[in-house]
Amino acid sequence: MFDLAQAAVEGALAAGAQYADARVVISKNQAISVFNAEPLSIDQIERAGVGVRALTGSGWGFYAVSDLTPAAARRAGEQSAAISRASASVPGPDMPLADVPVVEDSYETPHQEDPFVVPVSEKVDMLIAVTKTMLEVDGVALASGSLAFWDTNKWFVSSQGHRIHQHLVESGGGYDATALGEGETQRRSYPQSFGQYETGGYETVRRWDYEGNAGRIGEEAAALLAAPDLEEGEKSLILEGSQLALQIHESVGHAIELDRILGWEAAFAGTSHLELSKLNTHRYGSPLMNITADATLPGALGTFGYDDEGTAAQRVDIVKEGTWVGVLSGRDSASIAGLPPGGMVRGDGYNRLPMVRMTNVGLLAGDSSLEEIIADTRDGVYMATNRSWSIDDKRLNFQFGCEIGWEVKDGKLGRMVKNPTYTGITPQFWGQLDKLAGGDEWVHWGTPNCGKGQPMQVAHTGHSAAPGRFATVRVGVSA
Amino acid sequence: MSRTIELAHDVLERVGDRAEAEVVVTGGVSSLTRFANSFIHQNVAEEGHGVSLRVAVDGKVNAGATTSLENLDEFVDNTISIAELQRVDENWPGLAQPLDVTDPRHYDAFTAEATPDDRAGQVADFVAAGSGMRAAGFCETLGHDVAFVNTVGHRAFGRYTRATIDGIHQTEESAGSGHATSRRFVELDGSAVGATAASRARQGMDAFDLKPGEYEVVLAPECVGTIGIFLANYGFNGKQHAEGQSFAEVGHRQFDAALNLYDDVHDVRAIGVGFDAEGTPRRRLDLIKNGVTEAVAHNRRSAAKAGTHSTGHGDPGSDQWGPIPAHLFLEPGESSVDEMIASVERGLYVSTFNYCRVLDPKTLAVTGLTRNGTFMIENGRITGAVTNMRFTQSFVDALAQGRVHAIGSDARFADSEFGPGFTYVPSLHLEGWNFTGGAAG
Structure with a gap:
């Protein structure tokens, strides 16, 4: 496959590109869905092709073909160069590429149990069992379960001499119960909303004890129908780990993307409230806030050996004791920003x-625990599992809804509340972080559905988090 | 003969008599030229074919998809062998029987073959329309063939094209957007779309924070497009409806009597082919007629469960997410935007919504934000710009009887939360919209 990628690169260079790289990608994805204890869909998707990227001046050209022949790959390279030249009719400043070591290497996701070898029937049976358990709870009308697995091989070649093969394995899934009331629906999910995904094999699914949690999830969904709405007000907010992970994703992860900061995503995903001139001085949050971007974390969903420019995976400090110190970048954006x-x-x-x-x-983990945080809270609300998320194009103004909440009074969990929401402005919100759990409550939560770009791309990202408390937050916003 | 038809028959032959099977093959070229900071920075295209195969072996169902045309034997064999290991799918609705499929002919050869230079020309026109501003957006062209065959002899073929110019102009403190989509590239006018964006950006300067609360609103087509696709996705969705998660109550007046919403790929302005991924012919489906909920959409599975027929909405993924009307038309009214604004004593004109998410599908309570131009209306005219605001609003309640004051005459393809080409809608003047937060929270 390296030869195919090489042919694509040579095609681009021959057609005038100043730089080119190509990826041959062969991937398979298995997605299994069960609904109300019956199989709903079983899909096997195989995608194979070569995509080649050419740079001429200020603009990238990219062309992809599913035809894996040397002639088609070379032609794709030529097309990518032609497209990059067309960009010159609406030109900008040159797009320099930061230097990175030229590498010939390979990488494979550590995994124990090939998820594609585990029989589909075993997976379906397990999902049928958990949905059946949830349906046995009075009040639960709908029970869904799903599993998904990805096996991806990538061969990367650049005109600078990179030759990298990677084999990535990702696994995960989850389930949810929905209770239907008069003019309302209430849902509970496990392990988190949309499921939990990690790099690794089927062992990552087994670890979450799907069967052991289904009854509780069903009971909580049903109980929510009778629970009162969370009243609007300002109080201490304790977030369960997966919700805090999504909070990080939306209000930090996207905001620190350098392409957004540079304006490259302005029309669609948006820009960022962050300005490069304030790097190393901007106060992002409280001193408890330490954020890293770490592509080397074993088992986390955003872990790999090399990115798709041939740059080695690394750990980068993003927020250190509340101060913004880093960004997410690539070779072109970093070079422009001088990073x-x-x-x-x-x-x-x-x-x-x-x-x-x-x-x-x-x-990064704190030194407390959820139990200690609750015991330390006089008047608050504990919210778990995301139900809705919305944030503005600068990643400032957000509103999240969770599936379930509990009042916290004088250090104890109180009554369950439904439709819990909270809203805030990013730096003010993170400035309120005053308690953070750690230990085994710190989990590499995975987000398998991060959308960005035009045409739309979906990325798999990881967000390590433990439960945390925010001192004063506006909660209970409703229609 | 289109390569997609050849491939579809090729795959079906490899299945032979081993299974009930349906095959969908799509093929063509998709190209998108993206610009930011007033220059083209990303410029992409892809070509190829995708094959989808669904089989049922004695009621045991499996589906697969591939782009690897070199390994079709292995692909077909794997798809069948995995099916054989499944449980019987008690809800398998069977295959679509042969029926006439009318091709709506939404294909334009020039659009399918548009070059990078053609797209760059649109971008240049858009950028030039906002002198002194920073432009960002995209110009996209695509041309796709779609072929369907199944083992009971049903055959269908169609092709369609789509072209879009979409973008924003930005000042140091504001942004304004413009959008146009058509099946014909030559109907795009980058200069006009860019001028709209530039005008909104200029008007958006010196914006102030408005106190949250309920305000009368005039919503531009992009906002209405998002409302429409949310109604379709969460409400007029036969699976959601059967599960009790939809607001839709067929036969009930749930909306203002002035509203008429329908789904129709055969409308001369629509984009798409005349059948779905199950081979069912698409026909006009009235969703709201004079304010009354008329129907929900079905694929074969949801229809069988509901004891009715598929409405031609068996698109990929619809077994899991439900059948979704995605060729939506909201009938226009007779009001101009100026007339709608002139009738507002105190309210807001909103250009686009952003990042809308559902709090509860049953009530269709949605939170989202305004973006790229939010303007104060006082005494019948726009008096200034407002910073982006957050809303939390039931889309169904917002369109209830008596709450639609006027419908615009300006229907067009609008961008939406789901992307371009799905909704052809006018502006709306509504009684109220619940804004729950401003720029300051």
Whole structure:
């Protein structure tokens, strides 16, 4: 496959590109869905092709073909160069590439149990069992379960001499119960909203004890129908780990993408409230806030060996004791900003232009625990599992809804509340972080559905987090 | 003969008599030229074919998809062998029987073959329309062939094209957007779309923070497009409806009597082919007629469960997410935007919504933000710009009887939260919209 990628690169160079790289990607994805204890869909998707990227002056050209022949690969290279030249009719400043070591290497995701070898029937049976358990709870009308697995081989070649093969394995899934009330629906999910995904094999699914939690999830969904709404007000907010992970994803992860900061995503995903001139001085949050982007974390969903520009995976400080100190970058964006390249550029399959994506953007663990945090809270609310998320184009103004909440009074969990929401402004919100759990409550949560770019790309990202408390937050916003 | 048809038959032959099977092959070229900071920075294209195969072996169902045309034997064999290991799918609705499929002919050869230079020309025009501003956006062209065959003899073929110019102009403190989509590239006018964006950006300067609360609103087509696609996705979705998660109550007046919403790929302005991924012919489906909820969309599976027929909305993923109408038309009214604004004593004109998410599908309570131009209306005219605001609003309640004051005459393809080409809608003047936060929280 390296020869195919090489042919694509040579095609681009012969057609005038000043730089070119190519990826041959062969991937398979298995997605299994069960609904109300019956199989709903079983899909096997195989994608194979070569995508070649050419740079001429200020603009990238990219062309992808599913035809894996040397002639087609070379022609794709030529097309990518022609496209990059067309960009010159609406030109900008040259797009320099930061230097990175030229590498010939290979990488494979550590995994124990090949998820594609585990029989589909075993997976379906397990999902049928958990959905059946949830349906046995009075009040639960809908029970869904799903599993998904990815096996991806990538061969990367650049005109500078990179030759890198990677074999990535990702696994995960989850389930949810929905209770239907008069004019309302209430849902509970496990392990988190949309499921939990990690790099690794089927052992990552087994670790979450799907069967052991299904009854509780069903009971909580049903109980929510009778629970009162969370009243609007300002109080201490304790977030469960997976919700805090999404908070990190939305209000930190996207905001620190250098392409957004440079304006490259302005029309669609948006820009950022962060200005490069304030790097190393901007106060992002409280001193408890330490964020890293770490593509080397074993088992986390955003872990790999090299990004899709051939830059080695690395750990980068993003927020240190509350101060913004780092960004997510690639070779072009880092060079323009005068920063070291972060190795954070990835493309969704062979047919998408690699762009700046989150790796594992996580909040380092604290020294408390959920139990201690609750015991320390006089008047608050504990919210778990995301239900809705919305944030503005600068990643400032957000509103999240969670599936479930509990009042916290005088150090104890109180009554369950439904439709819990909270809203805030990013730096003020993070400035309120005053308690943070750690230990085994610190989990590498995975987000398998991060959308960005045009045409749309979906990336798999990781967000390590433990439960945390925010001192004063506006909660209970409703329609 | 299109390569997609050849491939579809090729795959079906490899299945032979081993299974019930349906095959969908798509092929073509998609190209997108992206610009930011007023220059083209990303410029991409892809070509190829995708094959989808769904088989049922004695009621045991499996589906697969591939782009690897070199390994079709292995692909077909794997898809069948995995099916054989499954449990019987008690809800398998069977295959679509042969029926006539009318091709709406939404194909334009020039659009399918548009070059990078053609797209760059649109971008140059858009950028030039905002002198002194920073432009960002994209110009996209695509041309796709779609072929369907199944083992009971049903055959269908269609092709369509789509072209879009979409973008924003930005000042140091504001942004404004413009959008146009058509199946014909020559109908795009980058200069005009850019001028709209530039005008909104200029008007958006010196914006102030408005106190949250309920305000009368005039919503531009981009906002209405998002409302429409959310109604379709969460409400007029036969699976969601059967599960009790939809607001839709067929036969009930749930909306203002002035509203008429329908789904119709055969409308001369629509984009798409005349059948779905199950081979079912698409026909016009009235969703709201004079304010009354008329129907929900079905694929074969949801239709069988509901005891009715598929409405031609069996698109990929619809077994899991439900059948979703995605060729939506909201009938226009007779009001101009100026007339709608002139009738507002105190309210807001909103250009686009952003990042809308559902709090509860049953009520269709949605939170989201305004973006790229939010303007104060006082005494019938726009008096200034407002910073972006957050709303938390039931989309169904917002369109209830008596709450639609006027419908615009300006229907066009609007961008939406789901992307371009799905909704052809006008502006709307609504009684109220619940803004729950401003720029300061």
